[in-house]
Amino acid sequence: MGLKIVLLGAPGAGKGTQAVRMAQEMGIPHISTGDIFRKNLREGTELGQKVQEYLNSGALVPDELTCEIVADRLQEPDCANGYILDGFPRSLPQAEMLTEFLAKLGQKIEAAVNIAVPDDVIVERLTARRSDPETGAVYNLKFNPPPPEIADKLIQREDDKPETVKSRLATYYETTEPIIAYYDKQGVLKNVPGADASPDEIYQSIIDVLPK
Numbered sequence: 662m663g664l665k666i667v668l669l670g671a672p673g674a675g676k677g678t679q680a681v682r683m684a685q686e687m688g689i690p691h692i693s694t695g696d697i698f699r700k701n702l703r704e705g706t707e708l709g710q711k712v713q714e715y716l717n718s719g720a721l722v723p724d725e726l727t728c729e730i731v732a733d734r735l736q737e738p739d740c741a742n743g744y745i746l747d748g749f750p751r752s753l754p755q756a757e758m759l760t761e762f763l764a765k766l767g768q769k770i771e772a773a774v775n776i777a778v779p780d781d782v783i784v785e786r787l788t789a790r791r792s793d794p795e796t797g798a799v800y801n802l803k804f805n806p807p808p809p810e811i812a813d814k815l816i817q818r819e820d821d822k823p824e825t826v827k828s829r830l831a832t833y834y835e836t837t838e839p840i841i842a843y844y845d846k847q848g849v850l851k852n853v854p855g856a857d858a859s860p861d862e863i864y865q866s867i868i869d870v871l872p873k
């Protein structure tokens with residue numbers, strides 16, 4: 662039986678990096694609201710148009726719209742045995758709505774893993790992040806260099822410019838960080854240090870703290 666997991670952490674903490682691997686090894690879906698929004702943006706859908714300004718400026722998409730998207734996704738059959746939520750919830754109202762929504766299905770979040778990374782490391786990582794527009798693979802010019810043959814096609818996220826990274830961090834501390842205490846109160850919080858260690862080592866620390 663898979664777990665229902667929330668990954669917490671500032672922008673650039675490594676949520677996406679870890680979630681991709683966890684999903685693969687645990688055989689449960691990786692649900693990233695950021696990835697869903699960016700895909701819709703690229704494809705020019707109605708949702709993409711609605712969220713474009715928020716994403717590019719690094720502001721949060723309104724809670725109600727975000728929760729609607731996640732509620733739809735969680736009702737798909739592949740979520741029956743667990744999932745990894747990455748980048749959601751991101752505010753207290755979102756966390757509360759998720760709890761209520763799951764309660765109606767007789768479910769609850771079993772682990773909220775908080776990946777802690779200091780601000781200076783975040784800024785260094787995000788400004789060097791690049792991704793492959795075809796495969797979605799994420800690299801880092803400093804910490805996880807891409808193979809040279811694909812270097813030319815890599816792109817930088819619009820919100821990874823230095824000014825936008827600062828405002829995303831400010832939004833994180835103001836609106837998102839309080840949900841760490843929310844999950845602590847529910848008894849499911851697991852803290853994992855996310856800096857000064859390789860993605861492999863951090864992956865192992867996450868596996869170590871998950872309920873068996």
Ligand code: AP5
Pocket residue numbers: 670671672673674675676677678679693694695696698715716717719720721722723724727747748749750751755786787789790791799800801802804805820829855856858859860863
């Ligand atoms: P989202 O896509 O969720 O962005 P984020 O939270 O800002 O997080 P990131 O994707 O930037 O970082 P990450 O933690 O996934 O790190 P990664 O693994 O890539 O959201 C984007 C936007 O969508 C929001 O600003 C908002 O507008 C909207 N949105 C999304 N969800 C929302 C919600 N719930 N409510 C409202 N709005 C929402 O790693 C970062 C870099 O570091 C990479 O280059 C990686 O290679 C490198 N790296 C990873 N691990 C290590 C390591 N151990 N050592 C060295 N480098 C590492």
Ligand code: MG
Pocket residue numbers: 676677678693695748
């Ligand atoms: Mg991410």
